[in-house]
Amino acid sequence: SKVPPIILNNGVEMPQLGFGVWQVPDDEAERAVGTALEAGYRSIDTAAIYGNEKGTGKALAASGLPREDIFVTTKLWNSDQGYDSTLRAFDASLEKLGLDYVDLYLIHWPLPSRDTYLDTYRAFEKLYADGRAKAIGVSNFLPEHLRRLIAETSVIPAVNQIELHPHLQQREAREFHAEQGIATEAWSPLGQGKGLLEVPAIVAIARKHGRTPAQVVLRWHIQLGNVVIPKSVTPSRIKENIAVFDFHLDDEDLAAISALNEDRRLGPDPAAFDLA
Ligand code: NAD
Secondary structure (H helix, E strand, O other): OOOOEEEOOOOOEEEOEOEEOOOOOHHHHHHHHHHHHHHOOOEEEOOHHHOOHHHHHHHHHHHOOOHHHOEEEEEEOHHHOOHHHHHHHHHHHHHHHOOOOEOEEEEOOOOOOOOOHHHHHHHHHHHHHOOOEOOEEEEOOOHHHHHHHHHHOOOOOOEEEEEOEOOEOOHHHHHHHHHHOOEEEEEOOOHHHOHHHHOHHHHHHHHHHOOOHHHHHHHHHHHHOOEEOOOOOOHHHHHHHHOOOOOOOOHHHHHHHHOOOOOOOOOOOOOOOOOO
């Protein structure tokens, strides 16, 4: 299945569905990412803190795919925020990935109490100007952090990657991003595969379409316009999760999923999260 792109605010194309590798150990990442690339994924979402940039890079190299056909995202970890430390951390990530540019570089968390994201982002602007990051953005930024960032810096973030799934639909953030031309990327799009995939409304929609609950949830994201990066290390699920471009949810399905919002986070609250 070919994944359609969305066009970021600087004209760069990003596949609307990619492969997330959080919690995949470095020595398993090469196999998992290799399986994903074989299944047709062309976008990989990693981060310095995941500890698997090396394994990810090995899979990219082993695939033999042209560099321009792959979209690679990595993220700056909290302990490296600040102008000079960001530039150093970026070099270290590129080295581990074995690449000479990334497609998207994200500030992993805003850490508002430390107040370093503006300096950090100014280093991102340099990496962008130098062509070493084809697009720059943020993750876990609340609208108040984005407003300040946009007011104080020159490049509007291309992407904000936030926790988003049917139990946490993030309507306000999505609306704000749309107004600003920022793409919304959903992390834990399957709600980490826990209770969400057993919710009766989702199971019923899956039966109706002859699909799996995971495919229904991913298709819901796609129809909303979100970028999604589901994670799995199981080959059959890796294939299942990309096979969502040959069916359509109708208005009734979409309304039933909309009704599942509980504003319930699985991860930390970005306003308070301050882990080094
Ligand atoms: P996810 O919602 O993608 O769920 C993954 C889990 O769901 C798997 O471990 C598996 O248990 C289950 N699963 C996957 N496919 C399935 C299927 N077809 N059927 C049944 N169960 C299935 O959760 P995630 O890994 O937390 O999020 C995806 C990616 O988002 C991560 O790998 C990472 O790249 C990114 N992420 C980013 C942040 C951030 O702070 N920016 C935080 C968390 C995750």
